[in-house]
Amino acid sequence: MCQFCMQHGDGKKWYLSAKNYTEKLALSEGRDSFIKDFFKNYEKNYRKKVQMVDIARKVPFIKEFAEKKVQNYFTQEHAGQVVSLEDAISICSIPGRVSVIECPCRKYLLNKSERKCILFGTTADIVENIPKFSNINDIDSEEATELIKSTEIEGKVHTIWTFKSPYIGAICNCDQHGCLLFHLQDRYKFANIILKGHEIAIVNQNICIGCGKCQKICQFGAIEISGKKSKINNNCHGCGICRTNCPTEAIQLLPRDILSL
Incomplete structure (x- = not known):
């Protein structure tokens, strides 16, 4: 089991634990503001943070500090882990509300509108009030299963993502070509941005x-x-x-x- 399983899953697969999807958790410790800013300003925040890290890593006496900040962000703030087809389908039966939106990554990198990203519960409640994502659609378990299976055949990897760990708010179905997190994983090889699955x-x-x-x-x-x-x-x-x-x-x-x- 991984570190998240031990800390947030009682030694079992942490992303199958209902407590990590609750509204109470989502609305605590400033997560609602974090989610709103994440989706509303993802383009600006991505460019700004990448620029800051790249500059900091060129300065010897702050390089180590900058790299530690990156790793902490992708552990404590926005952690991601690969999940299998079976687990991705099981996850969609946990949170209650399950919704699909246009993938922000593919929109930013490829200027393509593809409805690949799945949001859960309170994350969807917050994101639907952001104008650029107002066309969010709720889907049932059968539709979620169909979406996950179809993206798997296309070669898309299923990853769960936190918004201030351990709250899980999304499943991304993406690949190297159209995913900002894959790009960052390749850019910052020192960091464990996308955790291996179980x-x-x-x-x-x-x-x-x-x-x-x-x-x-x-x-x-x-x-x-x-x-x-x-x-x-x-x-x-x-x-x-x-x-x-x-x-x-x-x-x-x-x-x-x-x-x-």
Whole structure:
């Protein structure tokens, strides 16, 4: 189990605990203001913070401090973790209200309007009052499942995100090309911005035909082709999109903690 499971999940998967989605938690410790500012000013805040960090990292005596601030932000303020298809679907049955909005990242990076991001409960209540996201739509469990499955086939990774940990307010369904967090993960390799999930991919070498489809679709560079067979390396985040898109069903997800024993 990860550190969040121990701190916020009683030793179990923390993102499956209903207490991390409650309205009471969302409205405490200034989270409502944090959420409002996050969505209302995400473009300006992204540019400003990246510029500040980049400048600070060029100054030797404050570089370490700046890097620590980045890591703390993505632990205490806006933490993200990869979740499997099954867990993403289960999560959508927890919060009550489930809504979908246009992905802010893809709008900013690609100028595309794609309804990929899922918001929960109080987060949706706050965001729908921000003009640029006023076209938010509520969806039921079947629609949420359909959306998650369709994005998985497209090669999108499911990640849950906090707004002042441990309150979970969203599931993003994104890839390297159109996600600000993926861009930051690549830009700031010193930081653990996107936490690995609780599973890891395993390839059945007897079934694998070495077609390379899994390698092409992997968003983390976690698959290598050797001896005409796919092999998983330590970059695996356990998202499972390789499993879903494998033509011979040669890949499965297994619990990471069991395999590490």
